[in-house]
Amino acid sequence: MDELLGSISGGAHFKSQKTLQADKGGSKCVGLVKPGAVLDFFGTRAPPNDAHKGKRKRGGSVDASKSLHMQTLEQNCSTALSICTVALRAAAHTNGSRSHTALSLCTELTNLPSNRTLIRIALNDPRYHVACCAPPPQPAAHTNGARSHTAPAAAAPRSDGGGGSSGGSSASEESDGQHAAELFQGVRLAAPAAAAKRKRRRGGQGGAAAEVEELGEARPVTAVAQASAAEKEEIAAFRRRLGIKVEGSDVPAPLAEFSQLPAAKTRSAAAAESAAHARGALLSAIEASDWTEPTPVQMQAIPAMAEGRDVLAAAPTGSGKTAAYVIPALMLLGGDAVTKGEGIRALLLAPTRELAAQIHREVERLAAGRKLKACVLSKALVAGSRGQGGLAKNDILICTPMRAVAALRSGALTLTRVRLVVLDEADKLFDAGREGQAPEDTFIAQVDELLAACPSTAQRALFSATLGPHVKELATSVLRDPVSISIGTPNAGASTIDQKLVFVGREEGKLLAIRQALFRELVYDGLNVDAIHADRTPEQRAKVIAKFRSGDLWVLICTDLMGRGIDFKGVNMVINYDLPQSAVAYVHRIGRTGRTGMAVTLFTEKHMVAMRSIISVLLQSSTAIPLNMFNFNCCAVGFCRLCGQDGHGSYALYGEDMDTMRSIANVVLFQSSTCVPLNIFNFNCCAVGFAGRAGRTGTAVTLFTEKDMDAMRSIANVVKLSGCEVPEWMLSMKRLSSKDKRRLQVSAPRRTQIETVSKYDKKQALKKKKLAVKQKLHRRRETDAQGSGDRGGASETGAEAGVGNGGPVRRKWGKRGRGGKGSAEQAGQGGKNRHSEPES
Numbered sequence: 001m002d003e004l005l006g007s008i009s010g011g012a013h014f015k016s017q018k019t020l021q022a023d024k025g026g027s028k029c030v031g032l033v034k035p036g037a038v039l040d041f042f043g044t045r046a047p048p049n050d051a052h053k054g055k056r057k058r059g060g061s062v063d064a065s066k067s068l069h070m071q072t073l074e075q076n077c078s079t080a081l082s083i084c085t086v087a088l089r090a091a092a093h094t095n096g097s098r099s100h101t102a103l104s105l106c107t108e109l110t111n112l113p114s115n116r117t118l119i120r121i122a123l124n125d126p127r128y129h130v131a132c133c134a135p136p137p138q139p140a141a142h143t144n145g146a147r148s149h150t151a152p153a154a155a156a157p158r159s160d161g162g163g164g165s166s167g168g169s170s171a172s173e174e175s176d177g178q179h180a181a182e183l184f185q186g187v188r189l190a191a192p193a194a195a196a197k198r199k200r201r202r203g204g205q206g207g208a209a210a211e212v213e214e215l216g217e218a219r220p221v222t223a224v225a226q227a228s229a230a231e232k233e234e235i236a237a238f239r240r241r242l243g244i245k246v247e248g249s250d251v252p253a254p255l256a257e258f259s260q261l262p263a264a265k266t267r268s269a270a271a272a273e274s275a276a277h278a279r280g281a282l283l284s285a286i287e288a289s290d291w292t293e294p295t296p297v298q299m300q301a302i303p304a305m306a307e308g309r310d311v312l313a314a315a316p317t318g319s320g321k322t323a324a325y326v327i328p329a330l331m332l333l334g335g336d337a338v339t340k341g342e343g344i345r346a347l348l349l350a351p352t353r354e355l356a357a358q359i360h361r362e363v364e365r366l367a368a369g370r371k372l373k374a375c376v377l378s379k380a381l382v383a384g385s386r387g388q389g390g391l392a393k394n395d396i397l398i399c400t401p402m403r404a405v406a407a408l409r410s411g412a413l414t415l416t417r418v419r420l421v422v423l424d425e426a427d428k429l430f431d432a433g434r435e436g437q438a439p440e441d442t443f444i445a446q447v448d449e450l451l452a453a454c455p456s457t458a459q460r461a462l463f464s465a466t467l468g469p470h471v472k473e474l475a476t477s478v479l480r481d482p483v484s485i486s487i488g489t490p491n492a493g494a495s496t497i498d499q500k501l502v503f504v505g506r507e508e509g510k511l512l513a514i515r516q517a518l519f520r521e522l523v524y525d526g527l528n529v530d531a532i533h534a535d536r537t538p539e540q541r542a543k544v545i546a547k548f549r550s551g552d553l554w555v556l557i558c559t560d561l562m563g564r565g566i567d568f569k570g571v572n573m574v575i576n577y578d579l580p581q582s583a584v585a586y587v588h589r590i591g592r593t594g595r596t597g598m599a600v601t602l603f604t605e606k607h608m609v610a611m612r613s614i615i616s617v618l619l620q621s622s623t624a625i626p627l628n629m630f631n632f633n634c635c636a637v638g639f640c641r642l643c644g645q646d647g648h649g650s651y652a653l654y655g656e657d658m659d660t661m662r663s664i665a666n667v668v669l670f671q672s673s674t675c676v677p678l679n680i681f682n683f684n685c686c687a688v689g690f691a692g693r694a695g696r697t698g699t700a701v702t703l704f705t706e707k708d709m710d711a712m713r714s715i716a717n718v719v720k721l722s723g724c725e726v727p728e729w730m731l732s733m734k735r736l737s738s739k740d741k742r743r744l745q746v747s748a749p750r751r752t753q754i755e756t757v758s759k760y761d762k763k764q765a766l767k768k769k770k771l772a773v774k775q776k777l778h779r780r781r782e783t784d785a786q787g788s789g790d791r792g793g794a795s796e797t798g799a800e801a802g803v804g805n806g807g808p809v810r811r812k813w814g815k816r817g818r819g820g821k822g823s824a825e826q827a828g829q830g831g832k833n834r835h836s837e838p839e840s
């Protein structure tokens with residue numbers, strides 16, 4: 001078992017489907033781990049002889065070739081459970097806290113007292129949904145799609161005695177179910193509780209029985225105030241499984257399905273009918289959206305807001321926050337009969353007009369089939385609505401705070417009938433502004449003014465992907481007895497986004513990196529690209545957005561204006577060309593890729609400090625960041641390890657503490673077969689990693705700085721030859737010129753040496769000059785001497801008979817002397833010149 005665990009954590013990442021299988025004493029059990037960490041488990045008996053042969057294969061759901069055998073445990077059932085445990089842990093390693101694993105246990109497994117501890121462990125683990133099924137499920141009953149929400153439904157009717165739900169439950173099933181209920185006593189009593197609830201509803205609502213039956217089948221969770229301890233426990237487990245954290249008094253239970261949406265509270269029978277119609281229309285609109293189930297933030301925020309509670313919700317980008325407040329807003333506005341001309345009853349605020357327009361579209365879509373009126377406030381609308389009943393004919397107003405304040409001050413807008421105020425991107429709307437900005441122009445002042453103009457009883461809700469402590473503090477002053485909802489890791493990027501940090505050396509490297517990133521688009525003729533920023537007119541902005549949505553534009557260059565909230569379907573990459581100003585801005589920007597896109601952040605050596613906060617976001621999203629950006633000037637190196645016990649990667653980041661790191665690196669390398677960059681072992685050599693230790697499926701990370709560019713070219717080529725992606729610029733990286741090196745201060749000692757050389761040159765030059773002057777002097781003397789010789793009737797031969805060793809020179813000079821030969825005057829001048837020589 002330990003061996004098996006070891007091999008799973010060391011290598012298998014379950015990118016493809018994986019089967020875990022055990023044979024013992026003629027019984028075979030199979031656990032199936034699928035990508036996305038949905039675990040289906042079933043046990044079955046095979047004849048003893050076939051124990052090792054008969055691998056099951058059903059509709060392609062079991063990949064027998066990848067099965068692992070385990071033959072160490074004593075009992076069939078405990079074997080099966082152990083496999084489940086192994087598989088669960090493996091799934092946890094694979095997906096961390098994101099995994100929502102469905103585990104169906106056949107009754108056989110629950111019969112053994114020795115299994116109870118294991119079951120309890122699984123039950124208490126928020127990542128797993130455990131259901132007890134009886135009798136041991138037949139293969140056909142399990143499909144690839146078996147998910148957490150359906151498993152308990154199968155258990156419920158049996159454990160409460162059938163109740164005539166899905167029909168056909170036998171006596172043996174009944175007793176099995178009772179046994180299961182016994183087993184789970186004190187741990188999970190959801191099944192009987194849910195059944196009792198169904199019975200209550202069935203008795204009370206006659207005609208709607210079929211629908212109620214359906215509700216009961218989904219998930220048991222409803223009102224919390226009256227819930228029994230067991231129901232509360234089940235609600236808590238449900239929340240844990242989905243990563244929903246709540247704070248506040250008497251928090252309503254989450255919805256599991258849209259069909260559980262409550263009808264709006266009404267006072268009269270006519271209004272009730274209208275509210276039922278509204279609920280039906282809402283459900284139809286949701287169905288038309290192809291949303292199969294609410295997202296976690298919707299599960300919790302919808303019932304809380306439907307109960308009239310103030311809400312503070314933080315959930316990752318792209319997690320469906322808009323619908324999480326639009327749905328309850330539409331429910332709150334009740335039936336159509338009560339909506340005519342009452343005035344604005346729901347005010348939805350967003351920081352940009354683009355986001356307001358998007359929210360408006362969502363409202364229109366979800367309000368389809370109803371007579372509700374919603375509008376985005378604009379200057380033109382304010383001007384056009386004067387004298388025609390004004391803006392009061394609208395039920396829902398969506399706008400930026402600035403526009404609303406302007407309309408309010410001009411008297412075009414009254415908010416006295418508002419029953420709900422929602423702040424989307426609440427942290428932005430609580431922004432106190434830049435330095436030097438007039439206080440009344442800040443978002444926070446405008447929001448304050450709007451809230452003061454609404455009735456004090458109006459319900460308030462704040463939503464964002466990032467809510468820092470400062471915002472939470474402000475929120476407490478605005479909200480009354482709020483329900484605080486937090487989904488996943490606070491302030492982290494959506495965990496499904498593939499985030500990449502690309503070191504581009506210098507500013508020019510960014511363009512190369514962009515070209516690399518947009519390679520696919522660039523192969524087509526004419527890259528359709530446009531830009532959007534605050535300096536463009538609203539019409540231009542709207543046009544660009546429409547073109548981008550329709551696919552006429554492929555690349556949109558934009559500022560932080562589009563950083564928040566905007567939901568473009570099909571955007572598969574966000575490139576942070578300039579580094580976001582903060583981790584919060586980073587989270588919002590990368591959120592524009594939707595749930596499965598890629599975010600690429602380009603950075604240069606200038607950004608090393610700013611990168612730290614972004615790295616912390618990556619760490620929270622469990623993204624490996626083995627980059628040495630923490631301390632660019634020293635040879636800091638990070639490494640990642642993907643097999644943390646809690647499913648998150650564990651990271652070690654260090655600076656110059658190389659001695660300690662060497663020993664840690666040894667542990668990582670030899671005990672968990674994780675690749676470690678070579679330069680950890682040899683600090684003095686340039687940064688080079690190697691893939692040899694990483695096994696077949698490991699990751700090799702090579703860290704390098706500007707200093708290492710020369711060495712990196714050859715490594716980049718090796719990597720390319722191994723079929724891995726290497727940015728073009730790395731392959732074509734030119735050697736740094738000496739000027740570049742001097743600029744980068746690569747080699748201080750050499751620079752000193754260059755200075756020394758030049759000083760030396762100066763001295764030499766001085767010496768040479770002195771020498772040249774001396775020689776010149778000497779030559780002149782010689783010439784003078786020769787001149788006087790000539791005057792004394794010296795001939796060529798006489799010159800030859802001159803002073804011994806200087807013969808050739810004399811000859812030379814003599815020849816030269818001949819230049820003024822026979823001219824006594826010239827010679828006399830030469831004599832004169834001797835006095836003036838220093839001047840020359």
Ligand SMILES: Nc1ncnc2c1ncn2[C@@H]1O[C@H](COP(=O)(O)OP(=O)(O)OP(=O)(O)O)[C@@H](O)[C@H]1O
Nearest residue numbers: 291293294295317318319320321322465565567591
């Ligand atoms: N229950 C659901 N099931 C599937 N898709 C959904 C569901 N609810 C909303 N969506 C879709 O998810 C996408 C993202 O939703 P939305 O824009 O509301 O996210 P968000 O949490 O507000 O993101 P951001 O923080 O970036 O503003 C939208 O396309 C929306 O239609």
